[in-house]
Amino acid sequence: IISLTDPTAVYPERPYKYADPSLTEAYDLTMTGPVxxxxxxxxxxxxxxxxxxDARRWPVSTTNGMPLRHAFTVKLPPQYRTLGDEYVAISLFVDEQWETPPASRNVDTxxxxxxxxxxxxxxxxxxxYVLFWLTEEEFAAPLGAPPAIEGAPGPGWLSKSPLDYFGEFNLPKTVAEQQGKNVFSAGGLAVNELLAVARPARGWxxxxxxxxxxxxxxxxxxLREGDPNVGKPAREFRHENEFSGYIAAYSEEGQELGLERFQDWHAHLGGTMFPMQGYPDFSPFYIEISxxxxxxxxxxxxxxIDLKEMKLEWAC
Incomplete structure (x- = not known):
């Protein structure tokens, strides 16, 4: 007998439908200027x-054989350490997205x-994309370096400056740069001087x-305060969200609750999701990244990225 009210009965690949009471916190992640x-x-x-x-573990692209680029490493709050208490952080690497990659070498990884x-x-x-879970010891370990490239030009992120590789529009702005837009900002000069101490002399x-x-x-x-969707898996359709109580940000109820106030982040862990198109069938233990x-x-x-299922989806 198939239950018509239970989506996991029809779609067994969707294991998360109810709220998870063990997940009680969501977090906003914000970058500050380079150090x-x-x-x-x-x-x-x-x-x-x-x-x-290190170079032995550093992942390489399956399509062009070049080292993947390190995108971020974040130490997760305890509730999001889904691999167990021993694994406290994640590091994510990404393939070439900004330039035309060299001819395929079809590397078997x-x-x-x-x-x-x-x-x-x-x-x-x-x-x-390659994600590593790191122990406390690994998170505190020396910084790694990509493997040497032989017989071919290296990837652009390694051979060019960030400005030349990413382009100005695609790079984050430091607080000093944001302050510089407003000459009337109180304390702007003092902020610039303090940040200049931590920034590379030539500018990162x-x-x-x-x-x-x-x-x-x-x-x-x-810590994000007042998000009603913590621990509740988001789904595309209203009848599916009724199982967990998830409230879509731009639904009528979501607008009444002002959930769009949670949209200002560089990344966030859990809570209200803001996909550009459809909602992925992910667990509530996820990180959403800009x-x-x-x-x-x-x-x-x-x-x-679903930190339970180790899946990634993006949409424009």
Missing amino acids: DLARRPSSGWCYGRPPGI GGARRADPHRFDMEFMDND KNLPGTEALDYGWPIEIT EIFGGFNFGDGVAQ
Whole structure:
């Protein structure tokens, strides 16, 4: 007998439909201006080099054989450590998204995947993504470096400055740069002077790629207050959301509750989801990321990663 009121009876691949009472908190993730990674940011960072991933473990593209780029490493709050308390952080690497990659070399990375049980390979829209779960020891380990490239030009993110590779429009703005837009900002000069101490002397955006890797944009993690969707899996259709009580941000009820107030983030963990198109069938244990959070190209869209199922989707 198939229950017509139970979507998992018709679609058994959808294991999450009810609210999970163990998940009680959502968090907003915001980047601050780049710092020398010798001063290791305590909650993680975007861009730069990852911790604990040396050249032997560094993932390479299955389509062109080039090293994937480190996008971000973040130390997760305890409720989002879905692999167990031992694994406290995640590092995400991404394939080439900004330039035409070199001719295909069809590298087989199956052996690397099998040798590293805490590595998860995800492919979406012809791009490779590789996520590593890190222990506390790995998160505190020396910064890794990509493998050497022999017989071919290296990837653009390694051979060019961030400005030349990403382009000005696609890079995050420091507080000082934002302050500079408003000459009447109170304390603007003082803010600029304080931030200049932590920034590379030549400016991170203009550093050669190899030097830029020594700097990262620290991640600040802030508890989100008052989000009614914490622990509730989002679904595309209203009748599916009735099982968990999830309220879509732009539904009539969501607008009455003012859920659009939760839309201002570089990334966030859990709570109200803001997909550009459809809602993925993900668990409530997810991270939603903007393009600026690690330098992605989602066609002006956003992406979500399910930290339970190790799946990634994005839409523009």
